[in-house]
Amino acid sequence: MATSQPSVSSRGIPKALFIEDVEDFISKQASADEALKKMQENYSKFKLMEMSLSKSKTALKSKIPEIKNTLVIVQHLQSKKGSSETVNTQFELSDNVYATASITPSVVCLWLGANVMVEYSFEEAVDLLTKNLESAEKNLKGLDEDIGFLKEQITTTEVNIARVYNHDVKQRRKKRDTAEQ
Secondary structure: OOOOOOOEOOOOOEOOOOOOOHHHHHHOOOOHHHHHHHHHHHHHHHHHHHHHHHHHHHHHHHHHHHHHHHHHHHHHHHHHOOOOOOEEEEEEEEOOEEEEEEEOOOOEEEEEEOOEEEEEOHHHHHHHHHHHHHHHHHHHHHHHHHHHHHHHHHHHHHHHHHHHHHHHHHHHHHHHHHHHO
C-alpha cells in the first residue's frame, strides 16, 4: 500500500517501513531474534531523537515569548524617541539586584548571547527581532512536524516488533508441538 509520506523528514529522520508479510521478512533475516534486535535498536534511536526534538521544542517555546516581549519594549522605546519625555525603567545589575533609571531613548542594546551585547538603532533592532521571531516560529512549526512524523515511526516500529515477536512465538509453539508428537 503506497503512502504519500516522504521516506525521510526535513531533519533526515528515516521512515519506518510497515512489515506487510512477517514470515517473508523473517526469512530474509538471520533469525527472528536478530530482526527484533535491529528493530529494538531503531526504536531506541527514534526515542532518543524524540527526546532531543522535544528538548529543542521546549527551549524554543520559552524563547518566543522573550523575543515578543523584547520587540514590544523596543517598539515602546522607539515611540518615545525624539521626545523630551523620559522613560523610567529598572535594569539588572547582577542576580536579583536591580537599579532604577530614567532614560531618554536614542538607541537600544540587545544581548546576542555568550555575554555579547550590541548597540542597534531602533529600526535595526525591530528588524532583527522580527526576523528572529519569524525564524523561531518557523522552526517551532518544523519541530512539531518532525515530532509528529517521529511519533508515527515509533508507533510503526512498535507494531512491527509486536508482530515479529508474536510470529516467532507461534513458530516456536509449532516446533514444540511437532516435537512432542
